[in-house]
Amino acid sequence: MASSSTFDFIIVGGSYAGLSAAMALARARCRVLVLDAGQPRNRTTPHAHNLLLHDGDAPADLAARARQQVAAYPTVQLLAARATxxxxxxxxxxxxxxxxxxxxxxxKLLLATGMRDELPPVPGFAECWGTSIIHCPYCHGYEVADQPTGLWMNGETVAHMVAMLLNWTRELTVFTNGPATFGADVRELLEQHGVGLEETPVASLLHTGAQLDGLGLADGRALPLRVLYAKVPWHQGSDLPAQLGCEVDEMGLLRVDDHNQTTVPGVYALGDNCTMMHQLANAIGVGNRVGGTLSRNLILGRTLPVAA
Structure with a gap:
């Protein structure tokens, strides 16, 4: 086993948040190990958006370039490995x-371990996820605006999501995949804005490659559709936070303080695993901020005298 003096920081997760933190630490000449299993959450997404200077670039290309740039710093070691x-x-x-x-x-340990989406076991869903089945209008809504659009969602929060999506399209249908669990006020909102409601369970997603063509319903109908927003359940992308005793909130996100330290002192979280802001720009910004803060603390701890 490498001794604790080998590295100042271990970062688990080498996607945008983890690599951004690694760069900030490396530029402060900190010794950093980055462990990455190579399974980023956006691996099925062909284009990154809402990312200044890189709008429309392929996430895989951005990640490869980021790894190359971080690896150029001699105090950083990148390892393709799954932390168990x-x-x-x-x-x-x-x-x-x-x-x-x-x-x-x-x-110090930095967890940039992300979240894991739980895709429904409906034929065709996984194949279209991240391409024509999307989760965020800010990330992908501009490119699919004004098209016939579906929303795979149930519950009272349908009202909020519908109100948002009407900014991008007026041709919207809600698919609850079974009886709607929201009340009359939500139904009234849908009717008021001409939003369709389909409660028949979805049997399959019809697609060509990763491009959605329509939804096959349990009663045999096939409804043409090119775009589907879906709010799917998620959970922590790694067991490490639980092993360490890090607390999560009611959303399943890691609890962190203003410096992104978890409830376990010395363990920090950054990226999707501790915030609802699941955008690349946010991940990069948080990684840079946490890396800068931790490097400054390390430097000052080494050079300033400790008060008695």
Whole structure:
């Protein structure tokens, strides 16, 4: 096992938040290990949007360039490895185990482990996810505006999402995939704005490649559709926070303070796993801020005298 003196920081997750933090730390000459399993949440998305200077670029290309730039710093080590376990050692440092490269330790641990989307087991859904089945109008709504659009969602929060989506399209149908669980006020909102409501369960998603063509319903009907927004359940993308005892909130997100420290001192979270702002620009910004703050704390701790 590498000793805790080998690295100042271990970052688990080498996507946008993790690499942004790694760069900020590297430029402060901190010793950083980045462990990445190569399964980013947006791996099925062909284009990144709402990202200044890179609007429309492929996320895979952006990530590859980011890795290349971070790897150029000699104090950073990037390892393609899945972190399988984490715990705290008696000296206070954190040990992370991997299947591929053994174990490593560092005084501070940054979790950029993301979230995992739970896709419904409906034929065709996974194939279209991230391409013509999308989750965020700010990320993808501009490109599909004014097209016949579906919303796969149920519950009272349908009202909020419908109110948002009407900004991008007036041809909108809500698919509840079973009996609607919202009240009369939501139904009235849909009727008022001409939003369709389909409660028949969805049997399959008809598609050509990753492009949605329509929804096949359980009663045999096929409704043509090119765009579908879907709010699917999610959970933490890694078991490491739970292993370390990090608390989550009612949304399943890691609880963090103003400096993105979790409820476990010395463990920090950044990216999708601790915020509802699931955009690349936010991940990059948070990573840079956390990396800058932690490097400054480390530098000052080494150079300034400690008061008695």
């Amino acid at each position: 376990a984490a715990d705290q050692l008696p000296d206070g440092s954190f040990r992370v185990s991997t299947a591929e490269h053994g174990t490593f330790a560092a005084p």
